[in-house]
Amino acid sequence: MFAVPSHVEEVKKLMAEFAEHHGSAGRRVVITSGGTKVPLESRTVRFLDNFSSGRRGASSAKYFLDSGYAVIFLHRHRSLYPYTRLYTGVNLLDSLQLVTGKEDAGQILVDQNALPNIAKVLKRYQAVKAAGLLLPVEFNTLSEYLHLLKAAAQALSSIGSKAMFYLAAAVSDFYIPAYEMPEHKIQSSNGPLQIMKMVPKMLSPLVKDWAPKAFVISFKLETDPSILLERAWRALETYNHQTVVANVLDTRRGYVVVVTKDTQQELVLTDEEVQKEVEIEDRIVSNLTEAHSEFMSRQV
Ligand code: PAZ
Structure with missing residues (x-):
């Protein structure tokens, strides 16, 4: 139904190497992040996009890495990226100074005030x-996303319950099948789409x-808080996975509910924590890594 993008085979190999490189001992997480893009014409002029910035996925990747997980980061091209995300919106060139003196000419100095913590972040990143x-894998279109997610799942199937899927990407619910897609730019004179x-x-x-043995977490986003939990429960019942992290568009940076079949736990940042730049992803990841440990211990 969705044509296989040309680079999927190559990425599959990288994922298999990644799975093998870390042996069977360690835990791995596949994080999906950012929004998918759905073309409306095969010679694409227009497409249906999704709002997600990729911040949740990029920030969570850092906390998973800190907790000892190896991470496949399946993200939308040019969405936020672990570590470097802290420096988007900053003009990096403004914080660099080229040394022109005779002895150290050609060296570059970094303004530590302009880029607080850069040494710490750089050390961790390196x-x-x-x-x-960290294995970064990029997608653009919905079709690429779907094939790459399947490839990641197959690559990690050998480690069973040590694999976690953290599906934070905002994936389109609608698409145009290839056989119905107009080749040329759609004309408005043909009426509504x-x-x-x-x-x-x-x-x-x-x-x-x-x-089938992995620990799977999906995300549920709503704009109407009154239907959020009901939608999360419905997802758990329909797909039979372990957890839904439910969030509302406007409050997603400071409030989520971690929902399982038997429990629901609110994670909330206080105003003081927000001031101190505590991130809700820190709480989400620590909640889920603990739940993953319990899940693994029940499988043996
Ligand atoms: O990427 P971001 O930080 O801007 O937003 C994160 C999010 C709202 C896309 C994510 O938390 C989420 O809910 N993803 C699933 C969206 C959905 O229900 O399709």
Whole structure:
């Protein structure tokens, strides 16, 4: 239904190497992050996009790495990225100074005031990179996202319950099948566009077939808080996975509910914590890594 993008085979190999490189001992998490893009024409002029910035995924990746997980970071091209996300919106060139003196000419000095903590962040980033603990994989379109998620699940199937799926990406519910997609730019003179189909839910094959032993977390975003929990429960019942992290668009940076079949736990940042730049992802990841440990101990 969704054509296989050309680079999927190559990425599959990288994922298999990544799974093997870390042996069977360690835990791995596949984080999906950012929004998918759905083309409306095959020679694409326009597409349906999704609002997600990728902040939740990028920030969570850092906390998973700090907790000892190796991370496959399946993210939308140009969405926020672990570590470097802290410096987007900053003009890096403004914080650098080229030394022109005779002896040290060509060296570059970094303004420590402009980039607080850069040495700390750089040290951690380089350590993670050197240890090969972070495998970044990019997607653009919905089709790329779906194929790469399947490839990641298959690559990690050998480690069973040590694998976690943290599905924070905002995935389109609608698409135009290739056989119905107009080749050329759609003309408004042809009237309103009524050719979208529903995207099949990937959670179902992920949980049932691709990674049946893994610990799977989906995210549920709503704009109307009154339907949030009911939608989260419905997702758990339909897909039979372990956890839903439920959030509302406007409050998602400071409030989420971690929902399982038997429990619901609110994670809230106080005003003071927000002032101190505590991140809700720190709380989410620590809640879920603990739940993952319990899940693993029940599987043996
Ligand atoms: O990427 P971001 O930090 O701007 O937003 C995160 C989020 C709201 C996309 C994520 O928390 C989420 O709820 N993802 C699932 C969205 C959905 O229900 O499709």
